Amino acid sequence: MAIAKAERLMNLALCLLGTRRPLSKRELRESIEAYLEAGSDDSFSRMFERDKDDLRELGLVIETVENLDGEVGYLARRDSNRLPPVTLDAEEAAALGLAAKVWQQARLAGAASGALQKLRAAGLPEDVDPYEAHGALEPRIPVHEVAFEPLMLACRDRRPVVFDYRKATAAHPEPRHVEPWALECWRGHWYLAGWDRDRGAERVFRLSRITGKVRSRSGRFTAEVPDVVTVRETVASWAGETADRSALIRLRSGAGYPLRAKATAVRELGDGWDELEIPYGHGLDAWLVEFGPDVVVLEPAELRADVVDRLRAVAKG
Amino acid sequence: MAGKPVRPVNAIDQTRRMLSLVTYLKERPGARVEDVARAFGISEDELVSDLDVLPMCGTSFRGGDLLDIDTDGERIWWHNPAALGEETAEPLRLAADEATALLVAARAVSTLPGLRESDRQALLRANAKLEAAAGEAAGASSRLSVTFESEGGVFADVDRAISERRRLWIRYYSPARDELTEREIDPIRLVSVGHTYVEAWCRRSEARRTFRLDRVAEIRILDEPSAPPEIELRDLSEALVQPAAEDPEVVVEVGPGGRWVAEYYPHDSADELVDGGLRITLRTPDPASLRRLALRLGRDGRIVSPPELADSARRAAREALAAYDGVEAQEPHDGHAVLDG
Numbered sequence: 001m002a003i004a005k006a007e008r009l010m011n012l013a014l015c016l017l018g019t020r021r022p023l024s025k026r027e028l029r030e031s032i033e034a035y036l037e038a039g040s041d042d043s044f045s046r047m048f049e050r051d052k053d054d055l056r057e058l059g060l061v062i063e064t065v066e067n068l069d070g071e072v073g074y075l076a077r078r079d080s081n082r083l084p085p086v087t088l089d090a091e092e093a094a095a096l097g098l099a100a101k102v103w104q105q106a107r108l109a110g111a112a113s114g115a116l117q118k119l120r121a122a123g124l125p126e127d128v129d130p131y132e133a134h135g136a137l138e139p140r141i142p143v144h145e146v147a148f149e150p151l152m153l154a155c156r157d158r159r160p161v162v163f164d165y166r167k168a169t170a171a172h173p174e175p176r177h178v179e180p181w182a183l184e185c186w187r188g189h190w191y192l193a194g195w196d197r198d199r200g201a202e203r204v205f206r207l208s209r210i211t212g213k214v215r216s217r218s219g220r221f222t223a224e225v226p227d228v229v230t231v232r233e234t235v236a237s238w239a240g241e242t243a244d245r246s247a248l249i250r251l252r253s254g255a256g257y258p259l260r261a262k263a264t265a266v267r268e269l270g271d272g273w274d275e276l277e278i279p280y281g282h283g284l285d286a287w288l289v290e291f292g293p294d295v296v297v298l299e300p301a302e303l304r305a306d307v308v309d310r311l312r313a314v315a316k317g
Numbered sequence: 318m319a320g321k322p323v324r325p326v327n328a329i330d331q332t333r334r335m336l337s338l339v340t341y342l343k344e345r346p347g348a349r350v351e352d353v354a355r356a357f358g359i360s361e362d363e364l365v366s367d368l369d370v371l372p373m374c375g376t377s378f379r380g381g382d383l384l385d386i387d388t389d390g391e392r393i394w395w396h397n398p399a400a401l402g403e404e405t406a407e408p409l410r411l412a413a414d415e416a417t418a419l420l421v422a423a424r425a426v427s428t429l430p431g432l433r434e435s436d437r438q439a440l441l442r443a444n445a446k447l448e449a450a451a452g453e454a455a456g457a458s459s460r461l462s463v464t465f466e467s468e469g470g471v472f473a474d475v476d477r478a479i480s481e482r483r484r485l486w487i488r489y490y491s492p493a494r495d496e497l498t499e500r501e502i503d504p505i506r507l508v509s510v511g512h513t514y515v516e517a518w519c520r521r522s523e524a525r526r527t528f529r530l531d532r533v534a535e536i537r538i539l540d541e542p543s544a545p546p547e548i549e550l551r552d553l554s555e556a557l558v559q560p561a562a563e564d565p566e567v568v569v570e571v572g573p574g575g576r577w578v579a580e581y582y583p584h585d586s587a588d589e590l591v592d593g594g595l596r597i598t599l600r601t602p603d604p605a606s607l608r609r610l611a612l613r614l615g616r617d618g619r620i621v622s623p624p625e626l627a628d629s630a631r632r633a634a635r636e637a638l639a640a641y642d643g644v645e646a647q648e649p650h651d652g653h654a655v656l657d658g
Contacts, residue, residue, distance in 0.1 A: 015377075054329055086446050091439040098440075099419055100422070112333065117338075118409055118411060122343040123344075123408075140427065140508065170573055182459070182460045188511025208580050256495065265379065289637075292608070310615035
């Protein structure tokens with residue numbers, strides 16, 4: 001039976017961590033059973049390179065050193081691989097215990113548990129149940145978008161990418177060349193901010209509208225990454241959260257609680273209707289139409305026309 | 318409690334865990350299987366499968382030094398802790414992904430409106446220490462962020478009611494019916510998935526219900542004790558409202574501008590249409606509640622079935638238009654959200 005990958009990786013890690021002098025590929029192959037059984041030199045070499053990459057993903061700093069004879073050796077120095085002392089009290093430990101359960105995405109969930117395990121090994125207190133400390137609170141970060149993981153890695157490693165993207169109202173997706181800066185989750189949806197190479201401008205993308213694979217591009221970023229990337233503000237403005245004007249509507253008494261909650265002023269008209277002033281941002285027309293005959297837009301004329309237009313489309317349908 | 322974190326069995330995660338296990342076990346001869354599994358957040362079976370692998374591992378280039386670790390099922394013994402040398406098996410530095418996963422999650426939770434101040438402070442302190450310990454590995458964590466939405470005042474009251482085991486009275490807004498109803502609920506837990514919800518036993522319907530905090534118009538903590546029946550808690554990470562198989566079916570056809578429907582409504586199927594639109598089939602216990610959706614879609618979509626729902630949307634639109642009679646409609650303009658600006 002083939003030797004399990006975890007066993008092979010573990011052996012490589014222990015060898016590299018345990019040595020004081022660089023070990024050559026040949027020495028490593030002789031020390032690790034799975035490598036002895038790897039077959040040809042080629043397949044061993046490929047396996048070895050992949051394993052080194054995997055260990056680096058786990059945080060191991062592996063140095064490549066050439067000796068006087070020109071032979072390449074590898075080692076993981078203790079100084080560069082040791083966790084600095086970190087002392088957390090019981091409350092802080094409970095807080096991290098809660099945080100470690102938040103990710104719903106396999107890679108980050110694994111990484112969060114792994115981080116907690118490293119801290120436990122380093123003496124993190126473990127006797128506090130996070131649910132006791134935090135009441136019955138379960139924060140969860142959902143990740144349903146397949147584009148998330150490749151984009152997360154591309155943001156991390158600052159690699160340009162290309163993907164097909166369908167704009168909100170477009171019938172067909174179009175390829176977009178992007179230098180990805182940051183990902184942000186708002187109201188359960190993920191967004192990417194980055195530099196759009198074709199448009200020569202900053203853009204925000206919604207991950208659920210990316211179709212097909214995210215592919216990496218070689219080379220570096222060409223545009224400077226800003227110190228602060230504001231995804232949420234941009235998305236909020238599309239969602240109509242940043243209203244700069246005000247609208248006046250009539251609302252049937254007792255109806256439309258969310259509109260009342262948003263209103264800056266409410267006047268009872270006494271005839272079964274109230275008059276409300278509400279912030280007028282993007283998307284208000286679509287929202288008002290949802291209330292059907294319980295809402296009448298008074299001002300501004302532009303909003304009134306938009307609502308009438310939408311109602312006509314439904315009335316005809 | 319329910320809501321177990323996602324934990325795939327893969328070689329990377331297992332290797333990471335075994336490296337930490339070695340460090341952990343070195344300091345704790347005769348550690349109990351039960352305690353180690355709890356400390357590592359894994360099942361005892363997972364731990365035992367790690368313990369099966371460890372004796373095959375070591376620094377054998379020094380001459381066959383494999384880890385002599387075994388367990389009698391209750392305690393774990395490591396008979397040659399010197400096998401790795403004095404200075405090995407030290408705690409390992411955090412990888413970039415590990416630091417990012419914990420830091421981003423802790424930051425997100427710490428911004429939850431309504432979180433107890435002591436919890437918030439503990440999260441912020443832990444984060445600062447973690448950032449310092451992670452060093453460079455913490456750098457990439459600024460490239461991911463998450464915001465949980467919550468109503469702070471409502472959150473604090475629900476949190477208090479849960480910890481004091483008291484019943485709540487709420488006035489709750491139902492968007493499906495555009496109405497406010499009063500209910501008494503026995504709160505069970507708070508769940509944040511983008512928005513924050515309280516899962517509770519509703520005394521009015523005598524059933525489990527989930528309430529979104531920003532739809533709670535009023536809340537009062539009652540003196541009566543909360544007594545929710547023992548119910549199994551579901552994993553709420555997928556969809557909070559799961560339609561039942563017997564619920565009536567609704568078919569909606571949308572144009573490209575209405576594709577968002579598939580992102581916001583749990584559905585059975587969404588088939589591509591030639592014009593770039595979608596034909597979406599979903600189920601709901603109360604199709605009338607989708608009248609709002611039909612109105613909102615406007616020219617971006619229409620209800621295909623049931624016909625009564627399409628009719629009711631048309632009637633509502635005509636009734637609404639009557640209030641505008643005699644008004645010259647201006648040139649309509651496009652009001653779609655164009656996401657990429």
